[in-house]
Each structure stands twice: as C-alpha cells, then as structure tokens.
Amino acid sequence: MSRRAALLEALWFGLVCFSALWLGAMAAWDARFAEPSCATGGCLAVQTSSWARPLGGPPLSVWGCALMGLLASRAFVLLRARRAPWSDGPAALAQAVAVAAAVAATAYSGFWLRAACADCLVAAGAIALSGFLYGVAALAEVGGSGAGVAPLLAALALAALPVACVRGAALRERLVLERRFQALALPEARGPEALVWGKPDAPSAMVAFLDFRCWACQLLLRQAEKPVRAGLLRLAVLHAPLHADSELAEVAHAVALEGRFDRLVAELEEAGKPGRSPWEWAEARWPGIRGRRGAAVSRIVARQADLARRLNVVQTPTVFALGPDGRFRRRPWLECLPARRRP
Numbered sequence: 001m002s003r004r005a006a007l008l009e010a011l012w013f014g015l016v017c018f019s020a021l022w023l024g025a026m027a028a029w030d031a032r033f034a035e036p037s038c039a040t041g042g043c044l045a046v047q048t049s050s051w052a053r054p055l056g057g058p059p060l061s062v063w064g065c066a067l068m069g070l071l072a073s074r075a076f077v078l079l080r081a082r083r084a085p086w087s088d089g090p091a092a093l094a095q096a097v098a099v100a101a102a103v104a105a106t107a108y109s110g111f112w113l114r115a116a117c118a119d120c121l122v123a124a125g126a127i128a129l130s131g132f133l134y135g136v137a138a139l140a141e142v143g144g145s146g147a148g149v150a151p152l153l154a155a156l157a158l159a160a161l162p163v164a165c166v167r168g169a170a171l172r173e174r175l176v177l178e179r180r181f182q183a184l185a186l187p188e189a190r191g192p193e194a195l196v197w198g199k200p201d202a203p204s205a206m207v208a209f210l211d212f213r214c215w216a217c218q219l220l221l222r223q224a225e226k227p228v229r230a231g232l233l234r235l236a237v238l239h240a241p242l243h244a245d246s247e248l249a250e251v252a253h254a255v256a257l258e259g260r261f262d263r264l265v266a267e268l269e270e271a272g273k274p275g276r277s278p279w280e281w282a283e284a285r286w287p288g289i290r291g292r293r294g295a296a297v298s299r300i301v302a303r304q305a306d307l308a309r310r311l312n313v314v315q316t317p318t319v320f321a322l323g324p325d326g327r328f329r330r331r332p333w334l335e336c337l338p339a340r341r342r343p
Contacts, residue, residue: 005142008133008137008142009079009142012133012137013075014158015126015129016071016130017160018159019098019123019127021160021163022119022123022126023064024065025166026061027061027062037119046109046116046120051108064101064127067094068127071091075091084141084143087138102123103124105124177311178328182327184310185307188303190236194238195236195238195252195261196234197236198235199231201231202228202234203232205328206319208318209238209239210317211242212241212268212272217316218268221268225262225266237256241301246298248278250297252271254282258293318330319331
C-alpha cells in the first residue's frame with residue numbers, strides 16, 4: 001500500500017470519527033442544557049429552527065451522529081478485514097447521504113435562515129471534506145489498509161482530542177460560573193437592595209448582569225417590558241458597567257427605588273444621551289432624587305460591579321434564567337428575547 005493511499009485513508013477515517021464525535025457532543029449539550037451548543041446568535045437561529053428537529057423529536061445532530069457513527073463502524077470492520085471501503089455499497093451510501101444532508105442543512109441555514117452556527121459549520125465542513133476524500137479514493141481505486149487496527153485507533157483518538165478539549169473546557173467554565181453565581185450573585189439579586197422588575201409571583205425569572213449604556217442590554221430591557229407588564233417575567237438586574245462610567249447605572253437604580261423603572265426603560269436612550277449627565281436628566285423629572293438616593297446607589301453599583309469582576313463577567317448582557325429544575329442556568333441572551341423563543 002502506497003504512502004499516499006495510507007494518508008488518504010487515515011484522513012478520511014479520522015474525519016468520519018471527528019464528525020460523529022462533534023455531532024454527538026452537540027447532541028449531548030442539547031440534552032444536558034436544553035439549548036444551542038454555541039453562544040452565537042446564528043447558533044440560536046439555526047439550532048432552534050424547525051429544520052433542526054425534522055421529526056419533531058431528537059435534534060438533527062443525533063441523526064448525524066448516528067449516521068457518521070455507523071459509517072465509522074462499517075469502515076473499521078472493512079479496514080480491519082483489509083478490505084477497501086471505497087467499493088463497499090453501504091459505506092458509499094452512508095457517505096453520500098451524510099454529505100447531501102450536510103450540504104442541504106448548511107444551504108438552508110445560510111440562504112433561508114440567514115444565519116450560521118459555528119458548531120454546525122464545523123460538523124458540515126468535516127462531513128463534506130470526508131465525502132470529497134472518499135470520492136477521490138473511489139475514483140483512484142485506492143487499495144484497502146494493510147496496517148491493521150492500531151493506526152485506526154490512533155486516528156479515532158486524534159479525532160476525539162479536539163472535541164474533548166473544546167467541549168470539556170466549555171463545560172467546565174460553564175459549571176464553575178454557575179456554581180459561583182449561585183453562591184455569590186444570587187443572594188445579591190435577592191437582597192433588599194436589589195433592582196427587581198416584575199411581580200414576585202411571575203412564572204419566569206431571570207437575573208442579568210447589565211450595562212445600561214450597552215445597546216444589547218437596552219434591547220433586552222425593551223423586549224422584556226411586555227412580559228414584565230403582563231406579569232409573566234421577573235427580572236433582577238445586577239450592574240456590570242463595563243463599557244463606560246457607572247453614572248447611568250446609578251440613575252437606573254435610583255429610579256427603580258423610586259418605583260419608576262418603567263419610565264427609565266422607555267426613555268433609556270434619552271437618559272444616556274452623550275453630552276449630558278444622566279443625573280441631570282433624572283433631576284429634571286424627579287427633583288431631589290440624587291440627594292435622596294445618590295449615596296446609597298453609588299455604593300450598591302460599586303459593590304455589584306466588583307461582584308461582576310469576581311465572576312469574570314466580560315460581556316453584557318450575561319443572563320441567568322430559572323430552569324425547570326428550579327436552578328438558574330446561564331442562557332444566551334438572544335434566547336431570552338420573547339420573539340426568539342425555542343420552539
């Protein structure tokens with residue numbers, strides 16, 4: 001067997017194993033956290049679309065993992081028997097179905113949903129490349145392996161390594177953050193000085209680290225207004241003024257303590273307008289508010305900003321939503337918008 005044929009075979013088999021493991025990791029993440037596996041807005045649009053669950057049950061990643069796993073198993077048996085997979089009918093059919101599904105799903109997400117998911121693109125790219133290598137080998141009639149089982153196990157281990165590193169690091173970071181949130185941030189969000197918007201008996205609850213000068217935080221607040229007013233959502237805000245000074249956060253907290261947070265949300269852009277102090281805007285509407293609340297809210301905002309740094313909150317909004325198990329879990333903030341709910 002030539003060196004070129006052995007390299008082509010190893011690359012193909014490694015990509016097949018990698019695709020199965022990557023899709024399996026996506027499916028496991030979905031089963032564990034009931035949410036998309038990467039944190040981009042594209043991931044939310046793609047993995048929560050109807051296309052992602054073609055039969056209404058398990059997500060597409062489960063079917064892809066099963067198909068690529070069967071292909072890897074079939075290839076392993078053939079190569080161990082020193083037979084070429086390139087002339088095997090079931091292997092060829094499985095490879096063709098996998099490539100067709102990957103291309104169709106990627107085209108659908110790109111041209112119809114106008115979105116892209118990083119995890120989906122990695123999986124689809126690996127499947128498409130494995131199909132290309134399979135076709136090259138079939139056309140060139142590359143012979144089967146004579147090297148035995150050991151190189152195939154090495155290929156499997158190498159394919160599993162990046163999946164294990166990426167998913168393990170992401171899972172560890174998430175679980176550590178959630179534990180620290182439960183211990184440090186949740187008591188602050190439930191404390192007597194917390195900024196809480198919504199009814200105490202609302203069926204849904206969120207805790208969000210916000211910077212009131214952040215456009216995404218402003219969007220989240222505007223989108224949350226309707227369910228809050230309807231008594232469906234209770235939002236606790238913790239301040240993380242990462243982008244600028246903390247003055248607008250202080251004004252927001254002071255206005256909330258005055259029972260006028262709805263008014264601030266409606267006029268948030270005006271309150272944070274450049275060239276004018278947010279306190280000036282607040283004093284024009286509620287004279288004396290800074291004198292009544294200024295010192296107290298300054299201390300609260302400073303304490304919560306320090307808490308955000310201790311939790312390593314480096315982007316806003318960082319959102320934790322109450323799950324079915326009664327625990328707060330971190331969620332992609334786009335998923336928390338009412339118009340973008342998971343089907």
